[in-house]
Amino acid sequence: MTTVTEQKQNPWIRRLPLIIIGLVTILGAIYLRDYFTFDALRDNREALLSFRDNNFILTVAVFTLAYVVIVAFSLPGATIATLTGGFLFATFPGTLFNVTAATIGATAIFLAARWGFSEKLGARLEGSEGVVKKIKDGIDEYQWSMLFLIRLVPAIPFFLANLIPSFLEVPLRRFVISTFFGIMPGTIVYTSVGAGLGEVFERGETPNLGIIFEPAIFLPILGCCALATLPILIKALRGKKGI
Template identity: 40%
Template sequence: MSDDGEKGAPTASTGNSGRNPWRFLPVAFVGLGLGLGYAFGFQDYLSLGFLAEQRDALKAFVESNLVLSAVSFLVIYTLAVAFSFPAASILTIFGGFLFGWVLGSVLVAIAATIGATLVFLATRSAFGGFLRARVSGVVKRLADGFRDNAFGYLFVIRLAPIFPFFVVNIAAALFDISLARFFAATFLGILPGTVAYAYLGQGVDSVLVAAREAGREAEISDLVTPEITFAFLLLAGVAAIPTIVSQLRRRG
């Protein structure tokens, strides 16, 4: 078969999948879940103010029902990420406060990776192939570079929380990245930030008390210092070095 014939086959397949309305079902389900969550006020429970009000009751429940609490937290976190609620940081702080930084980090890393993977699969099934078949020029070169170094690029993006977590989940699906690479880069990339935020959550009591005495609601910015943010950026910069060197060698 000629090269033209080989290139033509994927195009036809893409065209058929583009006419399949069922491919939008997973992403429609995500949108529905996000809408229902906001409609029922789920966002009201994702704040340090709620944690300040309910911290004694939550702590008591976890101490009496550790396994049930851990499983419930795992499910809630997974659903929050899967439905793209912008609440990863606050839920990670919750995890550290309720379960300690070690168990909290483990639960968050597992739940966040599973939830992110579900969003990735939903977005890829709906738009991934359709958009990849139509990009050209600079965007296509960017997509090709991302595909060739998918793990390295995604790993660096996950290390430095510059972009919202749910945005990265969606954006990654628009490039040709394998599921295994997405899963591994996400799990490993979020570990440093997960441990840091869970550790902050473990000591959040003093921040909550200080905010209450000041007559205001505590915010994440009260916990995250400029030094921590700089450390994340520095870590991401170091992790990006192998990928940058690899790109320079190819161009040379």
């Protein structure tokens, strides 16, 4: 039988993973910000390429694990990690490695938040009234569309895009699928930039990370956003016409 003391401890035990993530995030921001930089990648490029050539499978494993840790603990350097994936493994299979690692790391945060908070928060939202309840019901009705939108829109921080679905009780399967495919367009862009870093290094330049906002790239991403919102728009139009 569970004692009163154990019942009091349970909430803190459940929140322990998120507390650990939060502490590591703070420490990482303080002590690791100078290590996950473009300059660090440039200065160590030859050693990285040599290690990859001699230990390809091990390089893939170490890189994937490092990327998962970076995302799971929201450490600085996710963009550099994506560039590194392209630099080491080309656009493909670099994109596959990047997307897989980012999805695993995102899922870790999602599960930690769900285990620690979302059950109680989800129940509160479900039992609420007025605007809050309407917002939650709207998101519940269009979960796939909303999940893809928060991944496709660059303005939404990746960390928040991992937490919001957990608080709204999104099923794990939907979260994983929407994360994997939702981050793919942007990941392909940055991985391809990483694949061309050899020439950038030779010219002594820095990569153009704003390339994702160029019309040739940004407009197709906006098209994907439009497709994601299509079910919402269709139902809204049908509602107005009384269909």
